[in-house]
Amino acid sequence: MAPVTNGRVLFNAIPEDYPVPGKTVVYDTTETIDFENVPLNGGILIKVLLLSLDPYMRGRLRAPEIESYMPAFPLGEPLTGGGIGVVLRSENDAVKAGTHVRGWLAHQQYYIAPNLSMLEVIDRDSKLDWSVYIGAAGMPGETAFAGWREYSEAKKGEVAFITTGAGPVGSMVIQIAKQDGVKVIASAGSEEKVKFMREIGADVVFNYKTTDVREVLKKEGPIDIYWDNVGGDTLDAAMEFAAKHSRFIECGQISGYNQGYQPMKNPGLIFAKCMHFHGFLLAVLRPKHSAAFQAEVVPKLVSGEYKFTEDISHGLDKVGDVLLAIQKGTNKGKAIVRVADE
Amino acid sequence: MAPVTNGRVLFNAIPEDYPVPGKTVVYDTTETIDFENVPLNGGILIKVLLLSLDPYMRGRLRAPEIESYMPAFPLGEPLTGGGIGVVLRSENDAVKAGTHVRGWLAHQQYYIAPNLSMLEVIDRDSKLDWSVYIGAAGMPGETAFAGWREYSEAKKGEVAFITTGAGPVGSMVIQIAKQDGVKVIASAGSEEKVKFMREIGADVVFNYKTTDVREVLKKEGPIDIYWDNVGGDTLDAAMEFAAKHSRFIECGQISGYNQGYQPMKNPGLIFAKCMHFHGFLLAVLRPKHSAAFQAEVVPKLVSGEYKFTEDISHGLDKVGDVLLAIQKGTNKGKAIVRVADE
DSSP states (O other), rough: OOOEEEEEEEEEEOSSSSOOOOEEEEEEEOEEEEESSSTTTTOEEEEEEEEEOOGGGGGGOOOOSSSSSSSSOOOOOEEEEEEEEEEEEOOOOOOTTOOOOEEEESSBBBBEEETTTTTEOOOTTTTOGGGGTTTTHHHHHHHHHHHHHHHHOOOOOOEEEEESTTSHOOOOOHHHHHHHHHEEEEEEHHHHHHHHHHHHOOOOEEETTSSSSHHHHHHHHEEEEEEEEHHHHHHHHHHTTTTEEEEEOOOOOGTTTTTTTOOOOTTHHHHHTOOEEOOOHHHHHHHHHHHHHHTTHHHHHHHHOOOOOEEEEGGGGHHHHHHHHHHTTTSSSEEEEEOOOO | OOOOOEEEEEOOOSSSSOBBTTTTTTEOOOOEEEEESSSSOEEEEEEEEEEEEOOOGGGSSTTTTTTTTSSSOOTTTOOOOEEEEEEEEEEEEEEOOOOOOEEEEESSSSEEESTTTTTTEEOOOTTOOGGGGTTTSSHHHHHHHHHHHHHEEEEEEEOEEEEEEEEETHHHHHHHHHHOOOOEEEESSHHHHHHHHHHHOOSSSEETTOOOOOHHHHOOOOEEEEEESHHHHHHHHHHHHHEEEEEEEEOGGGGTTTTTOOOOOOTTTHHHHHHHEOOOHHHHHHHHHHHHHHHHHHHHHHHHHOOOOEEEOOOOOGHHHHHHHHTTTTOOOOEEEEOOOO
């Protein structure tokens, strides 16, 4: 078989604020790959099927000399991120051709993984598409579950405020929180998202672009639990209307990713209200909570009790557009790029 | 016996920034009291011996319409705070004349407590003065112990940065932390205080007025535990040099008490570094940790293994000066006002 094109998404230019489609990353088709003869050196040749596009990736589109919790993407190299692929060839005894793997993949059509250290063999329930396994049944769902279980200390009747409540993490937090008997206030940035948050059980929903968060919290708070995906002024407002002994779960602060973090207005409230803040990364919590997630959450996705939305773009050349959409919040569900059908 | 003067410290004027001696509070001698005949209505007549003056009191010298974790002092009324007194008369069966009590007292020479709800009967070790029981063996010592035990998650070899390390709380934190095998970096605002911090075992000590905190933390960090008594730019610096999964114990932020809280520069670090912040008040943690404090800490104060400093002023008329001193940090140890000898 002749070599075929191996399309790749390369990091091309460090964005000044928001990622710029066609500039920040570029889709490159200059490489080819010969499936049968490409040397694997003990590794695994994977056909990439689905890629997860997530807000945190903005932090990797930076200059390498700036330190952060994840390394910068190297300029000129393919992006990397979560995804699902199918094995075409394998020189690793633990996995054979035809198997599906989930984990860390390069943003290219075909990828040779040196080993399984960043991948896991995965099967799916026949009622769920593979895409769900990088969304509600994957990293975002596990993030919601592990963060909530580890840090919410939720007690029945308490009040939680969940930001980006229609997103892949926030929407799962809402549904898990409701199981704990918590009153849920949830915010998002469009009427369609507000409608979805209501459908999945949030008690108080609002569009933060048209409704003043302080008015809502004044009426519906004080809040015992705050799930932060946004930071900035919303975090300040949440602190103002926080109850004593409240828990603030710091999952992300997208308001700061593109134009810099806004300062926290009144850090004195942390001690004055005996507040607790918990930053976390899923990788650290996953070993502790993964089994419970499989047992408690995935069956509810299969049965349809837990709901989710997906926004699937087709083709690796769409990555640049999707990177911007998830920073602007214009995507309408878990942002996924379908690279290929099986 | 004829009535005697009952000197009182009255809240006279809300300070604009720092408390002003002679203005913020005034010493008033217009009231008298007749020990034998004053009606107790089931209460307890107490001769106030010692009063604890603490940084948090600044927060109570405010307008009543501003909400906070403790009520504002009412204008024209005596201050209240921690202290020790001896019972002169009692109509409460649980306590009799001659007994010492510790707890919430008015800033006046003689005080009628309606009941024991805010007071506890207390005895002392013959090797410790009563004053120690409102300092190292009292609220500040318990604050250090309970906060550290509850939230530090200290592991041997970790690095802790402790602010106001020569103060009544910070100096106890240093000594408790050293027992846990932690490397202690400690800061204070004078050479005398720096010397004391070295004497009590801090590994790295510095005067924050003459040494750049970032230089110290860059060399001696990153820090796993931060004990915050100051907030402001020092908190920002601690966050910059915080290790992943660090614990920030928010005991107070004196930099904000008099001139307003400075914003936290980069709240995004909380999730990026998986940091944990814990605000707390002793009243909440005390039931859990008080017995261990008595068993583990007080004997070390009696034996002299744990050291402390006191700065005792004589006479209720000094309260106004001491209130300013503890905000400026010019006191040289636990600030105490000796109201009377026994």
